[in-house]
Amino acid sequence: MPSNARARLRAPAAGRRNLLRGLAASPLLAAPMGRQALAQPFPSRPVTLIVPFPPGGATDSLFRALAQVASKDLGQPIQVVNRPGASGTMSPAMMAKTDKADGYTLAVLPASLYRLPHLQASNWDPTRDFSYVIGLTAYTYGVSVRADARWKTLAEVFSEARAKPGQISYGTTGTGTSGHIAAERMAKAANVKLNFVPFKGAAEWSAALLGGHIDLAVDPGWGALAQAGRIRVLATATPERVLPSVPTLRELGHDVVTVSMLGIGGPAGMDPAVVKTLHDAFLKAAKDDAFQRILRSENMVTIHLNPAAFTRYAIDKYESDRLAVKELGLLLK
Template sequence: MRSFASFPMAGVVHVLTNTAHGRKTMRKWIALCIAVGCALAASVLQAQTWPQRPVRVIVPYSAGGLSDTQARVISERLSAAFGQQFLVENRVGATGAIAAEYVAKSPADGYTLFWATTPQVSIVPLIQKVNYDPLKDFAPVSIFGKNTYVLAVHISIPAKTLKEFIEYVRAHPGQLSYSSAGTGSAGHLSAALFTSRAGLTMTHIPYKGVQAATDLVGGQVQMYFGPAADLIQHSKSGKIRLLAVSGGKRAPILPDLPTIEEFYPGFRADTWNGLMAPAATPKRIIDRIAQEVARATRDPGVIERLNKIGVEAYANTPAEFAALIRSEAPQWRDAVNAAGIKQE
């Protein structure tokens, strides 16, 4: 058996412990190692015993909206699964940037989660300066739902299909307009990307919120990209026509509508809602939440509740969520460029 003195570090230890300065240095190293070890042990213990108090879910939109409704559905499920309350807290402002920044700067202990949506992660940082990095400041947990956007036109447009609509707009360059819920909104960027890919010239008219859909129904504008649930209700009035969906596959709620990607390969402009945590949150906590989200999206009751608001129940792993965010970046950058938006 080799003696201690024969190991490479033995000489270093001997030198350090053979002088007063060396012994002092050695004590510092030992104290540091103990501190690091204790911190690691505390982190592991925290992850194992989490949650011991209510968890806040920070939502970047007002109560009662599409995103808020989804957040409350999953919060109910997580509360039941973990035996602690998951409390929805609405922090509105700056297109969700205020909520995102708040969570990014919160303790990474699993007690503050961000109800993230596509705009805060992939769009807002491209069009305005924000005090957070969507890739570095958050740990993706899981998506909970995919929001289907629908291309709708006013009934006065003599087009029954997307192909006919494209031909009609080309025959009337610059004479038609489309509405959105605001400059830089997902609906605006979806429409801008579509008109760019199709080579169409249309005028964008930004609104604030639901008035964008109301004026489509009234005929003040001719096209609008909006959430499926809202437009399905409006289509029942017979004043608008639904032509296509913006996702990568046909929507379960509207199986007969084609995707725009069927005409323009690579076109995708659907959005998602999901949970993210501050970047340094223990992986064990993140994985536990992700597992419960996945379980919830397989529940028939949850699926039905989401379908009623035009949302597809969907979950992925933290790694898949992170990969999705990276893969979507180019498409939203193209959409911002197509809309001619410059960062503020």
């Protein structure tokens, strides 16, 4: 092909390139591109924190206090919403599957999250579907009765339970929760049969216990009621005593210890920088007296797991709960 023909073929392409360069430099297009390039710092709008239990319980009060303090450090409100269901697993699982991993939607992650997939078919996996931000505390599980109950010791409860199999009832926050597992392990160790009654949260089982509708509660959230003299704690499922006058289940000859971590997480794939910002704000807020005061009232401990440690805890807990479910033969339909 003659050189002048090749030049004519190249000319239109060169002209198009010049046109595109000119358009890109025009104010009409350059302004939007410039705004996109300047990423907004996180957070630039309110953050939602889902509490997967009803309002009014210890968990709700605890994380509302935490959110209020952390909001000041983040410079944006943290809006707490209650979405109970499926023993505290429904709303975190839904968040993991449907919300963006941008840090603006988070959830309180209870320990039942690592157990439910072993009890029933689930479309989520706690080892893959969450970004673990921070572990903050652990529930203190106790075996409680009403203050005027006829039993003064756990041995008296078990003695009657052996004489009346299935007639002594206990309540806890949902099927497959740490309280349910602890109670069933306790009953198995004591060779008794108890009647399990599930509730949505501590506010519900405490009302049922105080109203005489159930005999026992095996759950956290008993601290304020015990301090007010409305219930009596017969034993705790802690490694060591949390109250000088209350023995642990292990001391009573039942090798049941329950450490049920509470923390905060979001959907999988969150930006590590966003995770760090949230982690640091929540860690600082956890040292505030408003948060610590509620921990003390519920005999709960301060724990700090950073994102890596919290992730490892979730993986280990998922496996240990698989073994516990298999040991007890539990299964949900």
